[in-house]
Structures are given as structure tokens and as C-alpha cells.
Amino acid sequence: xxxxxxxxxxQKGGAEAATSTADKGATTKKDGGVLYLGVDxxxxxxxxxxxxxxxxxxxxxxxxxxxxxxxxxxxxDVLFGDEAVQHRxxxxxxxxxxxxxxxxxxxxxxxxVEGNMKAAADLIREIIRLAKPRSDELVxxxxxxxxxxxxxxxxxxxxxxxxxVDSVMLCSEPFxxxxxxxxxxxxxxxxxxxxxxxxxxxxGTMPEESDQLTNTxxxxxxxxxxxxxxxxxxxxxxxxxxxxxxxxxKHSNISDTMPPVVVELPVNGKPTSFDVTEEIxxxxxxxxxxxxxxxxxxxxxxxxxxxxxxxxxxxxxGGGSMIKGLDLAIEAEMKQRLGAGKVYRIEEPVYGGANGAxxxxxxxxxxxWDKLK
Amino acid sequence: xxxxxxxxxxxxxPRLSITQMLSVMRVEFHRARxxxxxxxxxxxxxxxxxxxxxxxxxxxxxSAMAAAYGLLKRVAREHGFIGMAIQxxxxxxxxxxxxxxxxxxxxxxxxxxxxxxxxxxxxxxLALRFALGASHNLxxxxxxxxxxxxxxxxxxxxxxxGHGGGRYVMWREAESEIDALRNDLAAATKxxxxxxxxxxxxxxxxxGLQRAELVDKIQRIFATxxxxxxxxxLEVRVVELAVAExxxxxxxxxxxxMREHARQVDMLERRIAKLTSVIGVTEEELRRVMxxxxxxxxxxxxxxxxxxxxxxxxxxxxxxxxMSTIFEQNLAFQKKAAPETASVG
Ligand SMILES: Nc1ncnc2c1ncn2[C@@H]1O[C@H](COP(=O)(O)OP(=O)(O)O)[C@@H](O)[C@H]1O
Numbered sequence: 001x002x003x004x005x006x007x008x009x010x011q012k013g014g015a016e017a018a019t020s021t022a023d024k025g026a027t028t029k030k031d032g033g034v035l036y037l038g039v040d041x042x043x044x045x046x047x048x049x050x051x052x053x054x055x056x057x058x059x060x061x062x063x064x065x066x067x068x069x070x071x072x073x074x075x076x077d078v079l080f081g082d083e084a085v086q087h088r089x090x091x092x093x094x095x096x097x098x099x100x101x102x103x104x105x106x107x108x109x110x111x112x113v114e115g116n117m118k119a120a121a122d123l124i125r126e127i128i129r130l131a132k133p134r135s136d137e138l139v140x141x142x143x144x145x146x147x148x149x150x151x152x153x154x155x156x157x158x159x160x161x162x163x164x165v166d167s168v169m170l171c172s173e174p175f176x177x178x179x180x181x182x183x184x185x186x187x188x189x190x191x192x193x194x195x196x197x198x199x200x201x202x203x204g205t206m207p208e209e210s211d212q213l214t215n216t217x218x219x220x221x222x223x224x225x226x227x228x229x230x231x232x233x234x235x236x237x238x239x240x241x242x243x244x245x246x247x248x249x250k251h252s253n254i255s256d257t258m259p260p261v262v263v264e265l266p267v268n269g270k271p272t273s274f275d276v277t278e279e280i281x282x283x284x285x286x287x288x289x290x291x292x293x294x295x296x297x298x299x300x301x302x303x304x305x306x307x308x309x310x311x312x313x314x315x316x317x318g319g320g321s322m323i324k325g326l327d328l329a330i331e332a333e334m335k336q337r338l339g340a341g342k343v344y345r346i347e348e349p350v351y352g353g354a355n356g357a358x359x360x361x362x363x364x365x366x367x368x369w370d371k372l373k
Numbered sequence: 374x375x376x377x378x379x380x381x382x383x384x385x386x387p388r389l390s391i392t393q394m395l396s397v398m399r400v401e402f403h404r405a406r407x408x409x410x411x412x413x414x415x416x417x418x419x420x421x422x423x424x425x426x427x428x429x430x431x432x433x434x435x436s437a438m439a440a441a442y443g444l445l446k447r448v449a450r451e452h453g454f455i456g457m458a459i460q461x462x463x464x465x466x467x468x469x470x471x472x473x474x475x476x477x478x479x480x481x482x483x484x485x486x487x488x489x490x491x492x493x494x495x496x497x498x499l500a501l502r503f504a505l506g507a508s509h510n511l512x513x514x515x516x517x518x519x520x521x522x523x524x525x526x527x528x529x530x531x532x533x534x535g536h537g538g539g540r541y542v543m544w545r546e547a548e549s550e551i552d553a554l555r556n557d558l559a560a561a562t563k564x565x566x567x568x569x570x571x572x573x574x575x576x577x578x579x580x581g582l583q584r585a586e587l588v589d590k591i592q593r594i595f596a597t598x599x600x601x602x603x604x605x606x607l608e609v610r611v612v613e614l615a616v617a618e619x620x621x622x623x624x625x626x627x628x629x630x631m632r633e634h635a636r637q638v639d640m641l642e643r644r645i646a647k648l649t650s651v652i653g654v655t656e657e658e659l660r661r662v663m664x665x666x667x668x669x670x671x672x673x674x675x676x677x678x679x680x681x682x683x684x685x686x687x688x689x690x691x692x693x694x695x696m697s698t699i700f701e702q703n704l705a706f707q708k709k710a711a712p713e714t715a716s717v718g
Contacts, residue, residue: 171702206694371700
């Protein structure tokens with residue numbers, strides 16, 4: 001947000017006119033108001049933004065204590081987020097959105113489909129609960145799901161949500177990010193998650209299949225690259241994937257002038273210092289060419305008249321967009337290969353999707369909500 | 374601060390949506406927190422606005438709210454604040470960065486006065502009677518999250534409403550402290566009552582005393598001498614005397630303890646009374662609000678009615694089409710889901 005927007009701006013009854021028509025069709029029994037929820041159901045994080053000012057984010061993990069003892073110890077039947085990660089050894093542990101079970105593209109036969117679906121449902125219920133809806137309010141939710149919109153079992157997600165809300169809609173996550181920023185026209189959204197990077201072209205209408213591209217050069221890929229590079233240069237260093245991920249999230253940077261990064265990793269159990277500056281830069285940079293490949297494809301198949309405009313309106317979102325200098329690196333690569341490029345970074349990578357979904361919920365006419373009840 | 378269009382070329386309207394306003398406020402909140410300056414959140418309701426709407430239509434209510442917002446702008450014109458009148462939520466919400474609680478209180482008082490003085494010019498020809506709730510970011514509960522700040526202001530507003538206007542309540546430690554004190558008091562009273570009962574039972578139980586150690590010792594001494602009727606009578610009298618003495622002393626001890634208990638209860642009660650008078654609300658009101666918190670009824674939405682796209686949204690046309698596409702897609706999911714659910718399990 002720029003400083004300029006801190007003007008005091010009276011919200012006038014512009015919406016009231018729309019409201020009165022919407023209200024006619026409403027079969028409203030609740031009279032306590034209307035609560036809108038925007039949910040971003042990500043593979044690695046699930047976040048919610050609500051029209052009561054609540055905002056919550058959880059890592060997308062669910063754990064069920066394995067046995068009576070574990071349950072007693074943990075004092076709960078279900079654990080969520082980091083708490084689930086922490087106790088994963090004494091739990092049946094799920095990453096419901098990452099498992100591939102809910103994705104159409106997965107042809108693996110995972111045996112615990114039901115478990116993952118239940119975990120996804122519990123996660124949705126929990127995130128909605130955390131937004132503190134009041135029982136006397138009409139609750140309408142929009143849930144942004146990963147762009148491989150071909151998620152299977154959408155019904156499972158909808159069913160779970162409907163237990164806690166009056167009406168629910170799904171929409172694709174990069175779209176909700178762009179909508180939240182009012183960038184609907186000639187924009188390319190790059191949403192860098194853990195498992196996938198989703199590219200989505202916006203041109204004033206709902207993006208279609210041909211407007212979207214997905215590749216796996218995302219957060220996890222960077223983690224793997226970083227682990228490889230460190231192992232190659234320092235074979236004696238011992239580490240886990242989780243440690244590598246933490247190092248990345250703390251120091252991720254690809255600028256040529258990045259400050260040196262020295263981390264402590266155990267060698268035979270003894271903490272030892274290693275300079276990993278170059279490794280971090282290389283690993284983080286490794287996704288840039290693939291992104292520009294995708295951008296190039298989406299640009300090339302767009303109306304030539306607007307291609308330049310599109311090049312100059314690239315929006316970086318998702319947790320992976322927090323890599324420092326990434327915007328400049330993509331710009332540089334775009335300029336070299338496509339002749340032009342301007343990349344913007346979204347202000348709040350964590351809540352970008354949820355904020356957008358909330359805005360969609362707000363803007364959705366009342367009669368649509370009614371019809372889906 | 375006057376509204377000024379932000380420099381962004383993509384946004385044609387300087388007006389922000391409520392969601393956007395909230396995020397601007399949130400940014401201010403976090404800035405205040407990291408830079409450690411005081412910030413207040415104010416909520417203003419116009420008393421009787423619903424009756425007004427019922428009598429004269431929503432336009433009357435709308436203009437009352439607009440007038441209220443105008444007054445706030447006038448009163449606080451030297452203050453940079455971020456505010457919005459939420460039509461459908463019947464309130465004005467504003468965040469005042471760099472504002473102390475004293476200054477906020479003063480602004481609150483000025484606003485109430487300005488509202489009362491407006492009697493002739495208000496839309497409905499009535500004075501604007503305000504209820505004001507405020508919170509500041511200097512408490513643990515209000516400093517750790519924007520939600521906490523907003524929630525506290527909302528509670529303060531709840532305390533301030535229903536009094537015919539002119540009421541300003543700042544949510545402060547006092548409220549939370551009173552809550553804690555009242556819990557202490559309840560716990561103390563309960564344990565005192567139990568203790569008192571035990572003491573009273575003990576003190577009244579002469580039989581118990583007779584078995585006391587002193588009696589035992591006396592009897593042992595008498596057992597060593599040759600027992601004549603005189604001596605036996607003497608023994609009885611000595612025991613009686615000892616028991617009476619013991620009883621008296623026990624009673625005194627119990628009384629002293631009771632006095633101490635009473636003193637403690639009194640202190641707690643007085644502290645509660647004092648705090649309550651400081652914040653200018655009655656015990657009853659406070660209890661109501663606190664009970665509200667206990668059941669955690671959730672946080673109210675800022676919307677009272679279904680919203681929908683704003684007619685003046687610069688991209689209304691495109692958005693409308695998008696909303697309809699999203700709806701169609703979801704309708705299709707729902708249709709597909711219905712027969713499928715059976716086969717899923
Ligand atoms: N500061 C950071 N620098 C680089 N990567 C980050 C940072 N913070 C989070 N990430 C990465 O972002 C990814 C998660 O992004 P997110 O948008 O939350 O994913 P999803 O949409 O899949 O839920 C993870 O791979 C995580 O490691």
C-alpha cells in the first residue's frame with residue numbers, strides 16, 4: 001500500500017442499491033449480518049481472510065493421534081498446522097492438498113484416499129472456525145484452490161465447507177490473487193507455491209484452460225536443488241530437507257550483491273559453519289528460466305496487439321515470491337529473451353489468495369449464493 | 374486529512390473497498406507496532422439510527438451516517454486518520470495513528486458535543502446522538518493483533534450504546550483487570566466460606582476440644598496420683614477450665630481470621646468499585662460484556678446485508694461476467710457432485 005491511500009474515504013451506499021435487489025431473492029433466516037470468507041486452500045499453507053477482520057494462516061498439515069496414549073498425551077483428536085508437524089511421529093499425518101490424491105493429474109493409486117479427504121475436510125472446518133463466525137450470521141465463502149483446477153473430489157471440499165457455511169464457491173487461486181488486486185486486464189500472474197508454479201493469464205474475462213500453465217519448478221524444487229548443491233560442495237555436512245527449507249526461507253536471495261550467508265550444519269554431530277551464499281543464489285535462480293519459458297508461451301499465444309502490455313504487467317505471488325531479487329531476475333531474463341518485462345511483487349504473499357477470494361465473495365450477487373445453498 | 378487519489382494509474386476511483394480500507398488500517402497497525410507509537414481505534418454508532426430508518430426510510434439513516442462521518446472529519450481534521458462509514462454496518466470505524474488515549478478521549482468528547490449541537494442541521498432535524506467505543510494498542514490483547522484491537526473497540530462500543538448518546542468508552546486495562554479481579558473475588562469468597570465453616574465447626578465442637586492434647590496431658594498427670602473423690606472433682610474442674618480456655622482462644626483465633634478474610638474481600642470489592650467508577654460503566658454492564666466474551670460468540674462481520682458488486686466499480690462490467698462464470702462453474706460442480714458423492718466412500 002502506498003502512503004497516499006491513507007486518506008479517509010467514506011464508504012457510501014454504492015453497494016446498497018445492489019443489495020436491495022439481491023435481498024429480494026434471499027431466503028434469509030439469520031438476521032445477524034453477513035460474513036464473507038475468503039479461503040486460500042494451498043498445498044503448503046491454508047489461509048483465511050474474513051469480513052469481520054479476522055485473518056489466520058495454517059500450514060496445510062493435519063494429524064490424528066495414532067492411539068489412545070498419543071491422544072491422551074496430545075489432548076486432542078485432530079492437530080493442525082505446525083502443531084501437527086511437530087507431533088507427526090505420534091500421528092497419522094496428512095498433507096491433504098499435496099498428496100496428489102485430490103489432484104486429477106495424479107495417476108498414482110494412493111491407498112489412503114479417504115484419509116486424505118477427511119483431512120482436507122477437517123482442515124477446511126478448522127480454518128473456518130478460526131475466522132470466528134457468529135452463529136447468527138449468514139456465512140458465504142469463496143475457496144481458492146490450486147490452479148490445476150482439475151482437482152478431483154471438489155465435492156469433498158464443498159461438502160466439508162458447507163457444514164460450516166451457508167453457501168460456498170470454489171475458484172482458481174491465481175485468479176483470486178489477481179482479482180484481489182483489481183488486476184483483471186492483461187496481467188500475467190506467477191503464483192509460486194511449494195509443489196507447483198502456476199502461471200495464469202488474465203484478460204478481462206475468466207481465465208480458461210489455455211490461459212493457465214503449471215510447472216513443478218517451485219519451492220520444493222528449489223529446496224532439492226539447494227540440498228544437492230550443498231551436499232556436493234560440503235559432503236561432510238549433515239542436514240534434513242526441513243533444515244534446508246528453513247535456510248532457504250531465511251536467506252533466499254538471488255541478487256548479485258546479496259550478503260554472504262553462513263549457516264551452521266552438523267558434521268558428525270558437531271555444529272560447523274558453512275558458507276552457502278553461492279548455493280542459495282544458484283538454487284533460487286534455477287527456477288527463473290522455466291518461469292520465463294512459461295511466460296513466453298502465454299505471451300506468444302496472446303493477441304499480438306497486447307503482447308507488450310502483458311510483458312509489462314507480470315505479477316509475482318505465492319510463498320516462493322518472497323525470494324529477494326526474484327522480480328529483478330525475471331525482468332532481466334525477460335528483457336533478454338522477450339525484449340521487455342516489468343514484474344511486480346504482491347504486497348502480502350501469504351494472504352494474497354485469501355484477500356482476493358474474500359473480494360470475490362463480497363462482489364458475488366446474492367442470488368447466486370442463494371442458488372447454491 | 375482530505376481524500377486524495379492515489380497515484381496508481383490502474384485504479385481510477387480514489388475510493389477503496391472496505392476490504393482495502395481494512396488492509397490499509399492493518400498496515401498502520403503494524404507500522405505503529407514496529408515503530409512503537411500509540412494508535413487508537415474508534416468506532417462510532419449513531420443512537421437510534423434504526424428507528425430513524427424505520428420511520429423515515431434508509432435515506433434518512435444514510436444521511437445521518439454521512440453527517441456523522443462529516444462531523445468526525447471536522448472534529449479530527451488536524452489528525453491524520455483512516456476511517457470509513459460502513460453504511461450497512463451502521464457504524465463508523467477509524468484508526469488514529471500516533472494518538473494517545475487522552476487525545477482520543479478528547480476527540481470523543483468533541484465529537485459527542487458536535488453531534489448534540491447539530492440539532493437543527495441534521496438530516497432528520499434531530500441531534501446526532503453518538504455512542505463511541507475506542508481501544509488503543511498498548512495492551513497485550515490489543516497490541517498483538519489488529520483483530521484484538523478491533524474487537525476491543527467493538528466491546529467498548531457495546532458498552533457505550535443504549536444510553537441515548539453522548540457516551541464514550543475507552544477499552545483499557547481496567548476492564549480486563551476488573552474481570553480478573555472479579556474472578557479472584559469469586560474464588561476467594563468461595564474458599565473463605567468453606568474455611569469459615571470448618572473453623573466454626575471446630576470452634577463449636579467442644580467434644581473435639583476435650584480430646585485435645587492439653588486435656589490428655591492433664592488427665593495423665595492426675596493418673597499418677599492417688600485418686601480420692603476430691604481429687605477426681607478437682608480433675609473434672611481443671612479439665613473444664615482448660616477446655617473453656619481453649620475454646621475462648623480458638624474463638625479469638627477464628628474471629629481474627631474471619632476479620633482478615635473480610636478485609637481481603639473488602640479490598641477486592643473496593644478495588645473493583647474504584648476501577649469501575651474510573652471507567653464510568655456500571656457493574657451490570659461490565660458483567661454483560663464479560664459474559665459475552667466467555668462464550669466467544671465470534672467476531673461480527675462488518676456487513677449487515679448481502680453486498681454484491683458496487684455499481685460504481687470501474688471494472689463492474691468485466692467483474693459481473695466473471696462472477697457469473699464462477700457461479701456457472703460451481704453450479705456445474707454441484708450438479709456433478711450430487712450423484713458422485715454416493716460412489717466416493
Ligand atoms: N522467505 C521465503 N523465501 C523463499 N521461499 C519461501 C519463503 N517463504 C516461503 N517460501 C516457500 O514458499 C512455498 C509455499 O508457498 P505457498 O504460496 O504458501 O504455497 P501453496 O500455494 O502451495 O500453499 C514453500 O516452498 C516455501 O518454502
